[in-house]
Amino acid sequence: MSNAFFLFNCQQATLLLERRADERLSAPTRVQLWAHLKLCPLCRRYEAQSRLLARQARPAAEAPVPDTLQLPAAARRRLQQLVDAHAGGPGSDNHA
Amino acid sequence: MDNVDKALLATPVTAPEPRQWPARFGDELYRFALGRVTDAVAAEELVQETFVSALAALPSFRGQASERTWLFAILKRKIIDHYRRQARSPFVSLASAADEEAPESRFFHARGGHWREEEYPTDWEVGSEEGRGDVLLEQQEFHAILQRCQQRLPPQQLAVFVLRFVEELPAEDICQELRITPSNYWVIVHRAKLQLRRCLEKNWFQDPAAAKAKK
Numbered sequence: 001m002s003n004a005f006f007l008f009n010c011q012q013a014t015l016l017l018e019r020r021a022d023e024r025l026s027a028p029t030r031v032q033l034w035a036h037l038k039l040c041p042l043c044r045r046y047e048a049q050s051r052l053l054a055r056q057a058r059p060a061a062e063a064p065v066p067d068t069l070q071l072p073a074a075a076r077r078r079l080q081q082l083v084d085a086h087a088g089g090p091g092s093d094n095h096a
Numbered sequence: 097m098d099n100v101d102k103a104l105l106a107t108p109v110t111a112p113e114p115r116q117w118p119a120r121f122g123d124e125l126y127r128f129a130l131g132r133v134t135d136a137v138a139a140e141e142l143v144q145e146t147f148v149s150a151l152a153a154l155p156s157f158r159g160q161a162s163e164r165t166w167l168f169a170i171l172k173r174k175i176i177d178h179y180r181r182q183a184r185s186p187f188v189s190l191a192s193a194a195d196e197e198a199p200e201s202r203f204f205h206a207r208g209g210h211w212r213e214e215e216y217p218t219d220w221e222v223g224s225e226e227g228r229g230d231v232l233l234e235q236q237e238f239h240a241i242l243q244r245c246q247q248r249l250p251p252q253q254l255a256v257f258v259l260r261f262v263e264e265l266p267a268e269d270i271c272q273e274l275r276i277t278p279s280n281y282w283v284i285v286h287r288a289k290l291q292l293r294r295c296l297e298k299n300w301f302q303d304p305a306a307a308k309a310k311k
Contacts, residue, residue, distance in 0.1 A: 009209025011200055018285045022267040045217035049293045052220070053242070057261035060239035060246075061131045071126040075140040076118050079147055083114040086151045 008036045013043050017050060112163050114151060121164055125171055132175050132262065134243055142178060146171045176263060176273060183255035183274050203290050217293065220301050238300060245295035253288035256281065 008016065013036045016025065025033065037044050071079075125146060129139035149170050150157075157166060203215045211217070246254060252274070259270045271281050 009204070010211050011204040011209035014290070015282060015286045018289065019282045022282070042211050042217050045219060046289075046293070049217060049220060049296075050289050053289055053292055053296075054261050056239065056242060057246075057257065058264065060242040061258075061262045067127070069123075069127055069130065071118070071122045071143065072136070072140065075126075075143070076122055079118040079122060079144060080115075082144065082147055083117055083151065086154075087115050 007032050010036075010040060010043055013037070013040065014046050014050075017043075017047050021054070112154060112157050112159070112166075114147075114154065117147060117150075117163075117167070121167055124164075125167060128168070129171060129175065132258070133178065134247055138178065142171060142174050145174045145177075149174070172263070176259065176265070179255035179258055180273050182251040199287050199291065203294075215294065218297060218301065220297075241296060241300050242292070245292050245299065248295060249288055249291060253284055253291070256284045257288040257292070260285065 013033060016029065016033050019025065020033070037047065122143065125143045126139055129142040130136065133139055133142065146167060150167055153170075157163075161169070203212060204210065205212055246257065249257065255274060256270060259265045259273065260267065265273070267278065267281060270276075271278055274281075276284070
């Protein structure tokens, strides 16, 4: 009987954890996944860590850029030429 | 933030002034882009593409949104395009097919699908107590290492991870943007998470220097 609990191996269980984040799993799948997690501390760790990654991805993207960081001067000049050329009308060279 | 809000309230709706964009919004757009792509050259290009598109769309700008909001909306679209291009490049899929044929096999035994001993997830001590984990993770270094680990992902995994967890697009939209099936999408998310958790474990949770810095 207890074999039924092991229908999912760790690779499948962790994959299902990712799927569960986006869609509702079928009832039998949910039960089996629950049973696997109950019995498998390693996949429980994966679950917690997977959530942590999901939660921290956005703060990580927003955190590391210091306010003092500026657009490099060369890029700024290029951009200025771009907008000036546009404002200058059809005579300007703005095929960049 | 306060200043920005005040500026928005104080400024009457006026015609856009593209010539002022580099000075007024250049740094801010660049910093935003840099957080999303962590490559200075790519970030510059994204700002430039944003301006090019904004100039082309200028006649349709009606001033319901502030110029700033409008430019940021265009930049966000450019970031999605950037990842889509990277993930769909034929050059990329050839490369990744060669060097990462089923990366799952590095983490799980081929027979039985159980974790390989050397890949057992260790306890990060962030599992049950959310609060404790978040205190620990307020560390800037953690974010920096997460970003560095992200940059090591193959392009398609990086694209899926960023679009889902940074840009927070729904899964269906990502499948559409990257032209992948839902099952492929979950396999890619799974691979990205497996590699990221391992990279973080090696570079943060098991690094004695980082552990010391936590105290």
